[in-house]
Amino acid sequence: MAEHLLEPDSSRRGFVNWFLGLSGVAFFLSTVYPLTRYLVPPQVAESTAGTVTLSIKPEDVKANSGQIFKFGSRPAILVRTPAGELRAFSAICTHLNCTVQYRSDLSHIWCACHNGHYDLNGKNVEGPPPRPLDAYVVNARGNQIVVSKSA
């Protein structure tokens, strides 16, 4: 009779132990998995950022001038054309990956490494660069300039 009475208590304790054990394993895995992911992160080749916001007032960018800014980890160039239009391009020369610059005296973009010239549409017009600079979309938003890889 006493054994019969003990049976339900024993099975309840077994169930509680099993449940606690399972919870413990779940807790352990839920701790170890993110920890492992942190210690061995996935390979990310480059920033996938598609937009960058520059803390530059649009009116502070003078006509016939250009400045280099950081787009992810890569250089890009913001240009205000002599006609007053804001434009942005990748600043990586398509010849040997040097950083290009704006030449106010020529009113276009120039690469100092091998004298490559690009017009204000980013098109390679002189020297060894084989193709145009990648063009970005520029939007003036209040006191900021937003540059995006595509519209």
Next chain:
Amino acid sequence: MGVSASGLAGLLLLALLAWPGDASAQAPVDKCAACHLETGDERLAAPAKAFDGDIHKAKGFGCVACHGGDARADGMEAMSPAKGFVGKPSRQQIVQFCGRCHADAAFMKRYNPSLRVDQVAEYATSVHGRRLRELGDPKVATCVSCHPAHNIRPPSDPKSSVYPVQVADTCGRCHGDAKYMASYKIPTDQLAQYKTSVHWKTMTAKGDLSAPTCNDCHGNHGAVPPGINWVGNVCGQCHSLTADLFKKSVHAKAFAEMGNPGCATCHENHGIQTPGDFMLGLGDKAVCSTCHTAEDKGGKTAVEMRALIESLSAETEKAGAILLRADHAGMEVSQAQFDLNGAKDALVKARNAVHSYMVAPVKQEVEAGLAISTKVYARGVRAMEELRFRRVWLGVFLVVILGLIAGLVLKIRETDRRPVAGSPPKH
């Protein structure tokens, strides 16, 4: 087939108007093609078949525009010399034959205002033109050698024999044929060499049609081999900064005196390969060692320049590698990666400065680059130290947490086993 005198006069007038005439004056009925296709003689049918793809047909010109005759007449009457028929021009006649229209600016404007009209004049300055005029050489190229008659397409047409990618093969049909070129005693490996070059790879693998092919260095209608003294000018059309450095260097004068062809002395002419640091110095593949030794001033300069460039190259690579490791490990190093571009720029400039053949300009670029790469590397080291710090202390923290949990479990068990005061003893 009877034709009245007035009718003949009318046809003659029509033929004169049509040759080298206006497309609008062409006869609407072209019996030339119909007849040539019906003969069953492939030799006669081939021009008529090919002409469908010809730019002249697209512009409204028929056979009589070049060959004269009467496209509306039947049989041999269409090819009557009385109707201006000239048939197939001889090799000597071809240039003037095409030039009747192509050297006439007023006429060409009506079809393509931007097309040059100096091809005949240019051809006269070419080796082909001079040999034809002076020696009557029957093997030299004329207009139709490169622009196949009856299937002439504009250079912008990918099917054209003068489309940039096709130019090398077009020239190579003669210049790559050792048997055909045997009497000229010039090399015939230009095509094979060119197809190993960086220019050919750029054009075909990267699809850059602005990469140079035969005519960009030799001219097209005025094709000649570049003179020893002006090879640098030819290369300088694209590589202007390098050409400027070379012109001011000691090598410009020395090469000219030795009869060496400027840039091509070190970089070859047709088989120009991607240049590398291995070309500099006195190593196995170094081009400097062709003339210089370790004892002379030039050799010492070359070795010193190579050492400088290699030091910057190694430092830049080292900095790039540590930043990449830090980046992959999740550290924010984009600013350092951005700054490293300055060192990479300096390396490219230093490699270009080699063409001054002086240590000082190379050293100036290398020192600027080393200053950047050293700073960037230090930032990479700091990022890796920060990463190590975070990992170690995360481990310590986890050990403490797990220890705490284990302690709590033990404590709870101990508490459960301890008899509670007033409770009945367990059996």
